[in-house]
Amino acid sequence: MRDGEQEVQRVPGGVEDRVERVVVLALDGVYPFELGIPSRIFGAADGRYEVLTCTADGRPVRTNADFTVTVEHGPEILATADTVVIASIDPSYIPVELPAEVAAALARIRSDARLVSICTAAFVLAAAGLLDGRRATTHWQVSDRFRRMYPTVDLDPDVLFVDDGRILTSAGAASGVDVCLHIVRTDHGSELANKVARSCVVPPFRDGGQAQYIEQPVPQSAAAGTAATRSWALERLHEPLTLADLAAHARMSLRTFARRFNDEVGMSPGRWLIQQRVARARHLLEASDLSVDQVAGQVGFATAASLRQHLHAAIGVSPQAYRRTFQAAAR
Structure with a gap:
């Protein structure tokens, strides 16, 4: 048993006897809004999840706003995670190759842990080779760039999120809410997911895909x-x-x-x-x-x-x- 962890095994779709540990990885250029989504959604799930936040080297990270973020944990906490969520980063921070400290941090994640990317964080998973041959999504504005960089990934830019088993990827900012609610629903059923959605004043499920949010001419009449x-x-x-x-x-x-x-x-x-x-x-x-x-x-x-x-x-x-x-x- 890992330090600080309650003893029990997670069974996807089954009855859980312990709190699941979700670790959120914040990288340089992180969007503050997306960084807070896992804590807000999983934190409203009646104590079923524990949410911790870390950085790749334990030091503060720059956000894409005018402030930095200091967290309590370094990358060692990733080894204790049942689910790892990588928050989205500003496109200007998207790496061609993973920085050494980020690659080392990702290497700490257990092979059976669930991985989740919000928006542009799909680039991080792809750079680590974790999306090769898998279906995935990211924000529609950077989909062409993603395809050029990672042609072996089956990119679907038309959906709000993709659940490909162990790895889940989501589109733009609010899609981070969608995929986290989907995880709650998968783990514990729609009743708890709906309760969480009501608590956060968000829809429990959004229909349609990213196409409805792509810039289009405004209709002449609503x-x-x-x-x-x-x-x-x-x-x-x-x-x-x-x-x-x-x-x-x-x-x-x-x-x-x-x-x-x-x-x-x-x-x-x-x-x-x-x-x-x-x-x-x-x-x-x-x-x-x-x-x-x-x-x-x-x-x-x-x-x-x-x-x-x-x-x-x-x-x-x-x-x-x-x-x-x-x-x-x-x-």
């Missing part, structure tokens, strides 16, 4: 958007909604609606509907005792087989397996 129709559809997921139904509610032609929807959300209306139905099904599987057939009906899938197909495509498991995992975690 009334011409699709937000109201999305809200309307979310209240009717149990109904067999079609593109024609959505376009009619928005008072647009099919072609205009589909184009504006994709511009705002970053995906087609059909794909968005499936995503929302799967998300709602996951909540019902976690929080209710409805049968798989009943859950399918509640969220607008015609059959239980359709629900199984879409859930497996989204997260790779069956409804029953998902229920067993997350109801156990909730208990």
Whole structure:
């Protein structure tokens, strides 16, 4: 057992008997906002996590603002981490090669520890060779630069975060909140994740991808958007909604609606509907005792087989397996 650690083993998706240790690594050029996200999110999770912050050499680090940050711990604390979060850095600090002290710090991390990057910190993981052959994401503004530097990484700049098992990467600033909430949800179920989100006054889940945040011409009229129709559809997921139904509610032609929807959300209306139905099904599987057939009906899938197909495509498991995992975690 490591110094200061409570004795027990972390079982992903299972019942935990101890507090999980999250260590946040702050590097030169760190964004102060992103540096504070893990402490804010995990710290609101009913004592399930302990959050510590370190630097690569134990010394203060420069932020991208007009101040430096002094932390309590040096890199030795990384060896005790169950999860390591690397906070994002200003693009001007992105290294071509890892500084020796950063490489040495990363080498301290256990092989079974979960790794998380926020925004540009994906460059740090990539420079360490940890993303080779993996799917990952980073901020859309630096995606071209990332591809040039790391062509062996399967970069997806259209999503808010990527969960690739042991390694999770996220996009811009607020996506750090998204990925931390996702970890809470994965570890302990949606009830605790929703509680944390309410405590921090943030949405428990954001739909769509980065495309909705990329600079685009401002619509001439806010009334011409699709937000109201999305809200309307979310209240009717149990109904067999079609593109024609959505376009009619928005008072647009099919072609205009589909184009504006994709511009705002970053995906087609059909794909968005499936995503929302799967998300709602996951909540019902976690929080209710409805049968798989009943859950399918509640969220607008015609059959239980359709629900199984879409859930497996989204997260790779069956409804029953998902229920067993997350109801156990909730208990």
